[in-house]
Amino acid sequence: MAVAITVNHLRKEFILRHNRALGIKSRFLGLVYKDKREHREHFVALDDVSFEVEQGEALGLIGHNGSGKSTLLQIIAGILEPTMGSVTTKGRVAPLIQLGVGFTPELTGYDNIFLNASLYGFQNRDVKKRLKDIIEFSELEHFIDTPLKNYSSGMQMRLGFSVAVHLDPDILLADEILAVGDQQFQEKCLIKILEMRNAGMTLILVSHSPEQVRSFCDQCIRLDHGQVVECSLKENV
Numbered sequence: 001m002a003v004a005i006t007v008n009h010l011r012k013e014f015i016l017r018h019n020r021a022l023g024i025k026s027r028f029l030g031l032v033y034k035d036k037r038e039h040r041e042h043f044v045a046l047d048d049v050s051f052e053v054e055q056g057e058a059l060g061l062i063g064h065n066g067s068g069k070s071t072l073l074q075i076i077a078g079i080l081e082p083t084m085g086s087v088t089t090k091g092r093v094a095p096l097i098q099l100g101v102g103f104t105p106e107l108t109g110y111d112n113i114f115l116n117a118s119l120y121g122f123q124n125r126d127v128k129k130r131l132k133d134i135i136e137f138s139e140l141e142h143f144i145d146t147p148l149k150n151y152s153s154g155m156q157m158r159l160g161f162s163v164a165v166h167l168d169p170d171i172l173l174a175d176e177i178l179a180v181g182d183q184q185f186q187e188k189c190l191i192k193i194l195e196m197r198n199a200g201m202t203l204i205l206v207s208h209s210p211e212q213v214r215s216f217c218d219q220c221i222r223l224d225h226g227q228v229v230e231c232s233l234k235e236n237v
C-alpha cells in the first residue's frame with residue numbers, strides 16, 4: 001500500500017505571553033528596557049509526533065482538550081508551519097478544520113463557493129460543473145445569495161463540507177467540524193464520508209466520540225499533551 005500522509009518528528013511551539021502580573025513600574029520600564037518586558041514562555045503543543053497513514057486508510061485522532069489535535073491537522077493542511085519536523089501528503093487535501101477558513105464573510109454563499117474552490121486549485125469552469133450538486137447537498141438554495149456573515153455556524157459548515165467533498169479530495173481532514181450540524185445533516189455527511197472512503201479516499205477524523213472513531217477508522221492515535229500515546233481501537237476508544 002502507498003503512503004498518503006507521512007508525519008515526521010513534528011514539533012510545534014507557541015509563544016505564550018504572561019504580562020498580567022506586571023506592575024505599573026515594570027510596564028513603564030518595559031517601554032524603555034527590553035528585558036523588563038512581558039515574560040514569554042515557549043509552549044510545546046506538539047512534541048516529536050510521527051506516524052503514517054496509508055492511502056485509503058482512516059485514522060482517528062483523539063485526546064483531551066488542548067492535547068494538540070487541531071494544531072496537528074492545521075500543520076498537515078499546510079495552514080500552520082511546524083517548528084521542527086516535516087509532513088508529506090500525496091494528492092489533493094481538503095481541510096475541514098475551522099469554520100470560515102477559506103471563506104470571506106462579506107461575499108455571498110454563491111461567490112464563496114468559487115473562492116473556496118479556487119483555493120483547492122479549481123478553475124471557475126470546473127466549479128460550474130459541480131455547482132448544482134454543491135448547492136443541493138448543502139440544502140442552502142434559499143440562502144445562496146446571502147452574505148456568509150449572515151449564515152449560522154451550522155450553515156457555514158454545510159457550505160464548507162459540501163464544497164470540500166465535491167472537489168474530489170484524496171485526503172479529507174475533518175476536525176470535529178460536523179459537531180455544529182444538526183443530526184440529519186451530520187448523518188448525511190457521515191454517509192458521504194463513507195462513500196468517499198469506499199472510493200479510496202484517505203481520512204483523518206478528529207473526534208471526541210468513541211463510537212464515531214470506532215465505526216469510521218482503521219487505526220487511531222491518542223495525543224496527550226502533544227505526544228503520541230499508543231491507542232487500540234478495540235481497547236482504548
Ligand SMILES: Nc1ncnc2c1ncn2[C@@H]1O[C@H](COP(=O)(O)OP(=O)(O)OP(=O)(O)O)[C@@H](O)[C@H]1O
Nearest residue numbers: 014015016045063064065066067068069070071072
Ligand atoms: N496560536 C496559538 N498560540 C498559543 N497557543 C496555542 C495556539 N494555538 C493553539 N495553542 C495551544 O496549543 C495547545 C493545543 O491546542 P489544540 O487546539 O491543537 O488542541 P485540541 O487537541 O485540538 O483541543 P480541543 O479538543 O479542545 O479542540 C493548547 O494548549 C492551545 O492553547
